[in-house]
Amino acid sequence: MKKTISSLSIIIPVYNEEDNLLLLHENLMAVLISLNYEYEIIYVDDGSNDNSFSILGQIAQQNVKAKVIKFTRNHGQTSAIAAGINYSVGDAVIFMDADLQNDPTDIPMLLAKLNEGYDVVSGWRKDRQDTWLTRILPSKMANWLISNITKVHLHDYGCTLKVYRNKVLKGYKLYGEMHRFLPAYAVNVGASIVEVPVKHHPRKFGKSKYGLGRTVKVLLDLFTVKFLNSYSQNPIYVFGSVGIILMLGGILLILALLVEKILYGHSLTGNPLLLMSVMLTILGVQSIFLGLIGELLVRTYHESQDKLTYHINQLLNINED
Numbered sequence: 001m002k003k004t005i006s007s008l009s010i011i012i013p014v015y016n017e018e019d020n021l022l023l024l025h026e027n028l029m030a031v032l033i034s035l036n037y038e039y040e041i042i043y044v045d046d047g048s049n050d051n052s053f054s055i056l057g058q059i060a061q062q063n064v065k066a067k068v069i070k071f072t073r074n075h076g077q078t079s080a081i082a083a084g085i086n087y088s089v090g091d092a093v094i095f096m097d098a099d100l101q102n103d104p105t106d107i108p109m110l111l112a113k114l115n116e117g118y119d120v121v122s123g124w125r126k127d128r129q130d131t132w133l134t135r136i137l138p139s140k141m142a143n144w145l146i147s148n149i150t151k152v153h154l155h156d157y158g159c160t161l162k163v164y165r166n167k168v169l170k171g172y173k174l175y176g177e178m179h180r181f182l183p184a185y186a187v188n189v190g191a192s193i194v195e196v197p198v199k200h201h202p203r204k205f206g207k208s209k210y211g212l213g214r215t216v217k218v219l220l221d222l223f224t225v226k227f228l229n230s231y232s233q234n235p236i237y238v239f240g241s242v243g244i245i246l247m248l249g250g251i252l253l254i255l256a257l258l259v260e261k262i263l264y265g266h267s268l269t270g271n272p273l274l275l276m277s278v279m280l281t282i283l284g285v286q287s288i289f290l291g292l293i294g295e296l297l298v299r300t301y302h303e304s305q306d307k308l309t310y311h312i313n314q315l316l317n318i319n320e321d
């Protein structure tokens with residue numbers, strides 16, 4: 001197989017994974033050594049308060065290609081991934097979870113796909129080992145929605161195990177739970193993508209950091225992604241369209257009530273349900289749009305001043321330049 005890449009950056013977010021790290025590193029090293037690529041492993045300690053950082057310190061001491069970014073506090077998986085991307089130098093960037101749910105032995109197969117010429121190879125946990133009701137079902141619904149709204153059709157946006165050519169990742173700012181929209185972003189900037197089934201194991205050590213709450217965040221992020229993809233240059237199209245529809249609805253309703261009043265003498269007042277439904281509609285729409293304005297402001301705030309969404313406490317085996 002012709003190689004189209006020569007070096008790898010493996011990026012692994014770590015939040016309280018003390019019992020997984022040594023085995024993870026060992027499994028990963030076995031694969032990397034067999035692969036014969038230049039590599040670096042970037043562990044991002046996302047403010048762990050267990051022994052994770054001292055274990056990462058031992059790993060970094062034994063292998064200069066194991067690099068560690070330690071955050072001052074927990075900033076979330078997306079920020080950890082963003083920091084990893086910023087410090088990565090490999091031609092291909094591989095994302096993995098630290099909890100041994102992803103399997104490093106899938107990496108050679110993913111790279112073979114990348115070498116076929118794809119820009120993104122996306123892992124799909126076809127046989128996912130998590131609880132059905134709280135994890136698999138919400139994820140299925142979220143994936144269906146994301147697929148339909150972004151028009152980038154994947155089964156599993158949430159699977160961390162994915163490989164990207166470095167060039168398609170640079171220059172994208174990540175917020176909230178947005179790392180799962182990276183495939184959609186990459187395709188929007190012209191990348192080719194393929195999805196392949198990967199192994200998935202139940203979590204043996206430590207606890208999952210997420211529950212149902214994340215689904216809500218992902219849904220809200222989806223609004224933002226759709227909005228920014230379609231309307232960030234001309235928000236008036238979306239604000240204006242909805243405004244016109246609401247205004248027309250309001251005018252028609254008032255006309256109908258007036259007609260009723262004039263022809264049949266029905267009272268305009270004394271219909272509280274009408275008032276309530278009008279208020280709820282307006283308030284709901286307004287709060288969604290306020291959220292969207294907030295998203296725009298956050299971007300202005302960070303990007304106009306080149307502010308990062310995370311703060312680093314310490315770097316191991318990495319020179320700041």
Ligand code: UDP
Nearest residue numbers: 013014015046076077097098099208209210
């Ligand atoms: N993680 C992180 N910061 C967080 C939450 C999670 O860096 O605030 C890491 C975590 O250590 C793991 C990966 O993100 O390596 C995925 O987390 P988890 O296994 O809890 O998610 P799940 O597999 O249950 O979706």
Ligand code: MG
Nearest residue numbers: 097099101203
């Ligand atoms: Mg996990």
